[in-house]
Amino acid sequence: MISLLKKYRELILYLVFGVLTTAINIVTYYICKKIGINYQISNIIAWIFSVLFAFITNKIYVFESNKTDSKTLIKEISSFFSFRLLSLAMDMGCMYILVEVVAIDDMIAKIISNIIVIVANYIFSKLFIFKKN
Secondary structure (H helix, E strand, O other), X not given: OHHHHHHOHHHHHHHHHHHHHHHHHHHHHHHHHHOOOOHHHHHHHHHHHHHHHHHHHHHHHHOOOOOOOHHHHXXXXXXXXXXXXXXXXXXXXXXXXXXXXXXXXXXXXXXXXXXXXXXXXXXXXXXXXXXXX
8 A cells, every 4th residue: 555655646636636736726716706706817826826835835845845045946836827828728728618608507517617627736846847867
């Protein structure tokens, strides 16, 4: 059992922090919607909070990127936010299609969209942002 945990440590931590990031995203979205903010603006606000949390947890705990020199940090931050902007576009596209075209409840659309985005973000982080040399 211990060897399996060690072998899949990164994936397990990514899933744990992914769930927490998703919770932050959905709760922030819900709060924004409850106070009357448009669903698209609510989605962007939720994205900002969740991406900040995700960067810190992915860097420190998931991919254990311990480099703190300014060159590496700037590279990681710019890569992370660039790819997260790509996933924001995916999220916004999914939300628009599911809410406006398919006409499903926006909270259900948000959950579906988050599943798609989590998978894409793991791939981006693993292969491009926090890759091991």
